[in-house]
Amino acid sequence: xxxxxxxxxxxxxxxxLPSTTLAAVLxxxxxxxxxxxxxxKPGVPFDxxxxxxxxxxxxxxxxxxxxxxIFGSDAFNLASRFPSDSFSSLxxxxxxxxxxxxxxxxxTVSPAEIRETSRSTVALRRSDGTEWSVEELxxxxxxxIKGLAEAVAGEKVFDTIVTVPPYYSQFERDxxxxxxxxxxxxxxxxINDGTAVAVNYAMTRSFPSxxxxxxxxxxxxxxxxxxxxxxxDHKVSPPGTQITVSGVGYDRRVxxxxxxxxxxxxxxxxxxxxxxxxxxxxxxxxxxxxxxAGRVKAILSANTEAMSTVxxxxxxxxxxxxxxxxxxxxxxxxLKGRYAQPILDAVHNAGxxxxxxxxxxxTGGSTRTPMIQAAVKAAVGEDKIAMNVNADEAAVLGAAxxxxxxxxxxxxxxxxxxxxxxxxxxxxYFASAPSSSGRPxxxxxxxxPMGSKVGTxxxxxxxxxxDFDIQFDYKDEVAPGFPKRMLEVELSGVxxxxxxxxxxxxxDPVVKATVSLSQSGFVSVAEAIATGEIKDDSIAGKIKGLFxxxxxxxxxxxxxxxxxxxRETESSSESASASSSSASSSASAEPKVDKKTLKDLSTxxxxxxxxxxxxxxxxxxxxxxxxxxxxxxxxxxxxxVRKEEARNTLESYLYRLRDLLDEENKDTPFKQCSQPSExxxxxxKLEETFEWLHxxxxxxxxxxxxxxxxxLETMERPIIHRYQEIEAFPQALNNSQxxxxxxxxxxxxxxxxxxxEQEAGFPSRWTKEELDSLEKTLxxxxxxxxxxxxxxxxxxxxxxxxxxxxxxxxxAKVLQTQLEKLWKRKVPKVKKTSTSTSATSTxxxxxxxxxxxxxxxxxSEGEIPQDQVPIQPPxxxxxx
Numbered sequence: 023x024x025x026x027x028x029x030x031x032x033x034x035x036x037x038x039l040p041s042t043t044l045a046a047v048l049x050x051x052x053x054x055x056x057x058x059x060x061x062x063k064p065g066v067p068f069d070x071x072x073x074x075x076x077x078x079x080x081x082x083x084x085x086x087x088x089x090x091x092i093f094g095s096d097a098f099n100l101a102s103r104f105p106s107d108s109f110s111s112l113x114x115x116x117x118x119x120x121x122x123x124x125x126x127x128x129x130t131v132s133p134a135e136i137r138e139t140s141r142s143t144v145a146l147r148r149s150d151g152t153e154w155s156v157e158e159l160x161x162x163x164x165x166x167i168k169g170l171a172e173a174v175a176g177e178k179v180f181d182t183i184v185t186v187p188p189y190y191s192q193f194e195r196d197x198x199x200x201x202x203x204x205x206x207x208x209x210x211x212x213i214n215d216g217t218a219v220a221v222n223y224a225m226t227r228s229f230p231s232x233x234x235x236x237x238x239x240x241x242x243x244x245x246x247x248x249x250x251x252x253x254x255d256h257k258v259s260p261p262g263t264q265i266t267v268s269g270v271g272y273d274r275r276v277x278x279x280x281x282x283x284x285x286x287x288x289x290x291x292x293x294x295x296x297x298x299x300x301x302x303x304x305x306x307x308x309x310x311x312x313x314x315a316g317r318v319k320a321i322l323s324a325n326t327e328a329m330s331t332v333x334x335x336x337x338x339x340x341x342x343x344x345x346x347x348x349x350x351x352x353x354x355x356x357l358k359g360r361y362a363q364p365i366l367d368a369v370h371n372a373g374x375x376x377x378x379x380x381x382x383x384x385t386g387g388s389t390r391t392p393m394i395q396a397a398v399k400a401a402v403g404e405d406k407i408a409m410n411v412n413a414d415e416a417a418v419l420g421a422a423x424x425x426x427x428x429x430x431x432x433x434x435x436x437x438x439x440x441x442x443x444x445x446x447x448x449x450x451y452f453a454s455a456p457s458s459s460g461r462p463x464x465x466x467x468x469x470x471p472m473g474s475k476v477g478t479x480x481x482x483x484x485x486x487x488x489d490f491d492i493q494f495d496y497k498d499e500v501a502p503g504f505p506k507r508m509l510e511v512e513l514s515g516v517x518x519x520x521x522x523x524x525x526x527x528x529x530d531p532v533v534k535a536t537v538s539l540s541q542s543g544f545v546s547v548a549e550a551i552a553t554g555e556i557k558d559d560s561i562a563g564k565i566k567g568l569f570x571x572x573x574x575x576x577x578x579x580x581x582x583x584x585x586x587x588x589r590e591t592e593s594s595s596e597s598a599s600a601s602s603s604s605a606s607s608s609a610s611a612e613p614k615v616d617k618k619t620l621k622d623l624s625t626x627x628x629x630x631x632x633x634x635x636x637x638x639x640x641x642x643x644x645x646x647x648x649x650x651x652x653x654x655x656x657x658x659x660x661x662x663v664r665k666e667e668a669r670n671t672l673e674s675y676l677y678r679l680r681d682l683l684d685e686e687n688k689d690t691p692f693k694q695c696s697q698p699s700e701x702x703x704x705x706x707k708l709e710e711t712f713e714w715l716h717x718x719x720x721x722x723x724x725x726x727x728x729x730x731x732x733x734l735e736t737m738e739r740p741i742i743h744r745y746q747e748i749e750a751f752p753q754a755l756n757n758s759q760x761x762x763x764x765x766x767x768x769x770x771x772x773x774x775x776x777x778x779e780q781e782a783g784f785p786s787r788w789t790k791e792e793l794d795s796l797e798k799t800l801x802x803x804x805x806x807x808x809x810x811x812x813x814x815x816x817x818x819x820x821x822x823x824x825x826x827x828x829x830x831x832x833x834a835k836v837l838q839t840q841l842e843k844l845w846k847r848k849v850p851k852v853k854k855t856s857t858s859t860s861a862t863s864t865x866x867x868x869x870x871x872x873x874x875x876x877x878x879x880x881x882s883e884g885e886i887p888q889d890q891v892p893i894q895p896p897x898x899x900x901x902x
Contacts, residue, residue, distance in 0.1 A: 045431045046175045047210060048182040049422035050167055051218070052198075054113040054242035054279055055387070057082050057163060058415055060422040061171045061179070062432065068422070070415050071170050079414055083110040084162050086148060091659060093166045102313060105133040105305040106149040111279060112163075113243055115144045115156045117197035119637060122503025127275070131283050131312070133305040141638055143197075157201045157640060158648050164205035165652065181210045183425035185417050186543075187246055188214040189272045189444050191500040192508050195543055196639035204648045210425055212542040215239060215417045216248030217267055217441050219385050222420030223411055224263045224437055229253055233380045234268070234372075235408075236365055238398065239417075240388035242278040247271045247364035249372040249379070255438055262436025269372025269473070270444045271364035274501060276357055278319075278388040284353045285345070286315040289330055292343045299337050307336030322347045323390050351393050361394045362401035371473065381408035385416050441476045446497035447508075447545055449482060449537065451490055468497065470539050477541045479548060484533040489514045491633075492535060494545055505636035511535070511547045512631040519552035519626040528554030528624060535630075550628040661724070668727040669719060675731055676715070679708055679738065694819045695744040704737050740822065747823045751814070754827040758807055758834040765800045765841050769793060772844070785850040796840055803837050 046063035056079040059071040070078045073094055085097035085108035092100060101108035111132055118124035120138040129136065135147040145153045164182075171179045184198055195212055202209045216237040223235070232253040239246045249269040255262040289311050293301050301307045314332050321328035327346045335341040369376060382402050388394055390413070399407060412419070424439065426432040450466040469480060482492070490513055495506045516533055523531040531554030538548040640648070682692040683705050693701075711730050719727075772793055779786040810825040817824055 045181065045429060046171065046177065046179045047422065047425040047429050047432075048168065048171045048179050048207070049184075049418050049425050050164065050182060051185045051215065051418035051421060052113065052160070052163075053082060054111050054277070055082055056080060056242075056414070057167060058418040059167045059171065060415075060418045061174055062422050062426045062429075063175050064431070066174060068419075070418065071167070071174065073170060080167070081110070082112065082163060083108060084159055084166075085109065090662070091162070091655065093163065099313070101133075102306060102310045104149070105309045106135060106147075108309075109134055109146050109159055111242075112156055112160055114279070116160070117191070117193035117504075117637065118144055118156075119503050119505070120144055122501070124501065124503065131279055133309055141640070141644075143637070155648070157197055157204060158652065160198075160201040161204035161648065161652060162655075164201055164207060165656070168205060168207060180206075180208045181425070181429065182207045183210045183421050183428070184212055185215040185218050185421050186212050187244060187272065188216055188248060188267075188270045188441075189244075189246070189274065189500070190543070191445065191496065191504060192543070192545060193500075193504065193637050193639075200640045200645060203645055204652060206649070209542070210428055213421050213424055214248070214267075214270075214441060214543075215241075215421075216246055216250070216270070217265070217439060218417045218420035218424065219383065219411060220248070220250045220252070220265050220267075220420065221424050221437055221439065222416040223383060224252055224265060225420070225423055225435060227252075229263065234374060234378050235380050236368060236382045236402075238365060238382050238384055238386075238389065240277065240361075240384075240386040240391070240394055242387065244272060244274045244277045245361065245364050245386075245388070245394075247368040249368045249374065255436070258436055260436075262438060264438050264440070266440045267442050268374070269368040269370070270442065271367025271369075271371065272444070273360050273364055276360045278391075280357070281354060281388065281391065282312065282315045282319060285319055285350055286311045288345060288349060288353055289315060289318075289341075289343065292330075292345075293335065293339075293341055296343070297337070297339055299339070301336045304336040310335055318345055319350075319391070322350055323392060347392070354393060358393070358397055361397035365398065365402060376402055376406075379406060382406050383408045383411055385411055385413050387414060389413055441541070442473050443470060443476060443539065443543060444472055445500055446470070446472050447474075447539075448495055448497050450493045450495065451484075454486070454488075469494070469537060470545070474539065476539055476543055479536055479538045482535045482537065484535070485530075486516060486533050487520060489516050492547070494537075507636040508545060510633040510635055511550075512633060513550050514629045514631065516552060516628060519628060520554075522626060523552060523554045523556075523624065526556050526624075528556050530554060533628065547630050547632075550630050552626045552628055553624055556624045665724040665727065668724050668731075669715075669722075672711075672727050672731045673715065675734070676708060676712060679704065679734065683708065691745050692741060695748070696741040697820050700737070700741060704734070707734055707737060744819065744822065747827055748819060750827045751823070754830040754834075755807075755811065758803070758830055761834050761837050761841070762800060762804055762807070765796065765837060768841060768845060769797055769800070787847045787849055788844055792844060796844060799837055799840055803833055806833065 046061055046066075049060045049062070051058040058079050060069065061071055062068065072078060073080045075095070077095070080093070081095045081098040083094065083097035083101075085092045085100045085104065087100055087104065087107070097108055098110055101110065109132075111128065114124055114128045114131075118128075120136075120142050125136060125144055128134075137145045137147050137153050139145045139155055143156065145155045146159065147153050168179055168182075182202060184202060186195060186198055190198075198212060199209050216239055219237045219239065220235075223237075229252040232251055234249060234251050237246075237248040237250060239248070247270070248267060251264075251266040251268055253264045253266070255264040286308070290301050290308070293299070293311075301311070310332050314330055318328045318330050322345070325347070327344060330341070330343050330345055332341045365382060369379065379402070382398065384395075384398075384407065389409075395407075423434060423437070427434045427437065446468055447470040448466055449469045450464050452462040453465050454462065467482075469482075470478075484490070492511045492513065494508045494511070496508065497506075499506060513533065513535065520531045520533075531552055534551050534553055535547055536549040538544075538546050540546070681687065682690070683701055687693070711734060714730065715722075772788060776786050776788060776790065776793065778784075807830070814823060814825050
């Protein structure tokens with residue numbers, strides 16, 4: 023009902039565009055356990071995408087079985103049989119360095135074999151030795167979702183928006199974007215999952231006064247809390263909704279996976295204690311226990327105890343044991359204080375107190391766990407708990423709505439988003455050495471503090487005379503084992519640019535680098551320039567000098583960037599400092615000059631080169647290689663599908679043909695329309711094909727399977743044709759005869775009307791020649807039809823017909839076309855004479871003729887009397 027309500031609302035909001043410009047937006051909520059997806063396309067109901075099993079959420083797993091790739095729950099279930107070929111919980115490994123804590127933790131929950139890539143990230147190794155990077159495996163899942171969306175959309179889908187945790191670093195966001203690109207999709211945006219839930223929450227609500235809510239997301243891999251302010255945006259008409267993220271708190275390790283891991287340890291201890299065998303060394307046994315732990319956890323969410331039963335768990339031993347909720351909660355006792363801590367952190371980071379929070383909105387599958395619910399209720403109060411969004415689907419539906427608002431193809435409810443980053447980002451560079459023997463020191467400045475708004479830019483100003491590098495780092499470690507250094511940007515061509523500016527008369531030229539924090543949370547250098555104020559000797563320039571707008575070096579308070587942190591100015595609406603505000607004020611009071619000319623002369627673009635010295639994203643070449651590998655797998659699978667379809671179709675056709683040839687089936691249409699010699703030849707060919715399929719069918723090529731079927735169909739086709747002709751002949755004959763009758767009836771009436779019109783002096787629709795031509799065509803058609811129908815009467819059912827129904831229809835069509843041409847012709851109007859005498863004479867003649875033909879009927883000028891209108895050919899024909 024909730025999705026249906028949203029759909030009704032969206033129907034009123036989506037703006038339909040011409041079919042040639044329609045585009046679809048795919049939203050993906052990629053979780054450690056499950057994937058949810060939604061498609062936004064005009065004409066398609068807005069809802070969660072279903073997989074091939076009609077499930078609304080898809081297991082985030084990919085596996086191989088006998089060389090065949092499998093997705094979803096089938097892939098997850100396959101892990102108990104082929105643990106080295108089934109990969110799940112891949113979200114834990116996104117951009118994770120090989121030696122990081124995340125990789126160590128993954129090893130405790132998955133039996134997959136881990137390998138290090140050339141980028142010092144993680145790849146997983148299959149049992150056949152094939153290695154796939156995490157980005158490639160996730161790209162496979164994205165490509166699978168893409169296929170489901172295209173099946174619903176009926177067209178190719180490219181643009182996608184993907185949810186990510188708000189704590190994701192640039193490394194992890196790069197990994198998501200790389201996987202999207204490898205899958206053949208385009209990144210429309212990345213949206214924090216808490217923000218996506220807020221969009222979904224605001225879609226059906228209005229906020230007369232500002233409200234603060236906490237989006238509490240307890241997922242499989244982590245727990246996140248996002249403080250969001252909902253308010254009305256009165257700057258637009260009608261007023262829209264403004265969503266502002268004020269604070270974020272999180273715990274990267276307390277989630278559903280950790281609860282499953284601890285519950286599996288409980289089950290493993292019970293098995294070891296009961297059977298004295300170490301199941302932890304058995305990959306298949308531990309994989310079975312992992313699946314069982316998830317099932318038992320779901321039962322314990324609603325019951326105080328659950329019975330765990332696994333047949334042939336390990337060592338040919340059937341396992342059975344009872345687990346109580348008390349045991350489970352005791353094993354997780356040390357986590358109790360961490361369940362609600364993200365809420366407290368988020369509220370603190372937002373600068374608020376709990377009494378300002380209207381509600382804590384639960385989302386995420388782990389919010390169904392009683393111990394997590396109890397911890398949150400104890401921390402914020404039970405009256406603040408709200409379960410008014412779909413815990414599983416709110417994020418993907420909100421992401422889809424936001425993605426639609428970013429696309430030009432849709433018009434949705436006006437919801438504006440202001441999001442923030444949760445890590446301090448700082449910029450640093452080496453200052454010039456005070457002397458040739460001195461060591462340069464590092465200048466560091468916090469560029470985007472925690473809580474900075476995304477979608478902003480800041481400009482760094484440097485007084486440098488040579489090429490230099492700017493390093494961008496996280497102030498603190500974003501996760502254990504992750505590097506702080508994001509990237510380095512080399513600015514080159516500085517000396518040449520400054521020299522050119524000096525020759526043009528620029529005063530104290532400087533270097534400026536504009537750093538962008540995109541809406542998706544990526545930090546990059548958008549532009550780097552060398553600039554300086556060029557002295558203007560014109561009258562306007564002199565007047566400008568009178569107002570004190572000279573070189574910035576005249577300021578006594580200004581210090582060079584070599585001795586102090588880089589001076590920051592924001593190109594967004596907010597100023598970076600009071601000095602920049604005063605500079606803007608003084609600039610606004612200056613007389614106008616030819617700004618375009620001065621700007622062109624005083625600004626020179628610098629070269630920027632990005633270097634990844636710690637954890638690099640995939641290069642273009644690496645992504646192309648990965649894309650080629652996935653495309654090869656897709657093509658191989660498509661070839662297998664085509665071969666299986668060809669074999670199944672051939673086998674089904676052989677059995678059908680065998681039934682038709684069965685001697686026990688007498689007096690069937692097939693027997694009546696076939697000759698003994700044809701049946702004998704078909705029987706021999708059928709037995710030969712059956713034998714070939716049994717001996718060589720498994721190794722045959724698709725083309726061979728198709729050829730075998732084609733050869734049999736070629737032999738069967740004359741028999742089928744005879745039967746089809748016998749079936750279609752009566753209708754074709756009736757159709758031809760009906761057109762003969764209609765034409766003859768029309769000619770009779772038309773000739774009568776033509777005579778009457780000529781006698782009355784009325785213009786006629788047809789000429790005598792046209793009616794004679796139609797009659798000639800009619801007689802030719804009648805003669806041909808009668809001749810060949812008589813010949814057809816002597817043809818037996820197992821002989822080829824002498825007259826084809828296609829020819830009958832074609833000849834009838836000629837007659838039909840000629841008849842319709844005359845019948846649909848309009849009555850020509852009476853031409854008016856130039857003199858009044860002629861007009862009077864014509865009028866009197868017309869009136870006299872009309873009165874004689876029908877004293878009770880009147881006709882309008884130029885019309886044929888109603889009793890002389892030609893009849894319409896009989897209805898019942900599809901052509902008329």
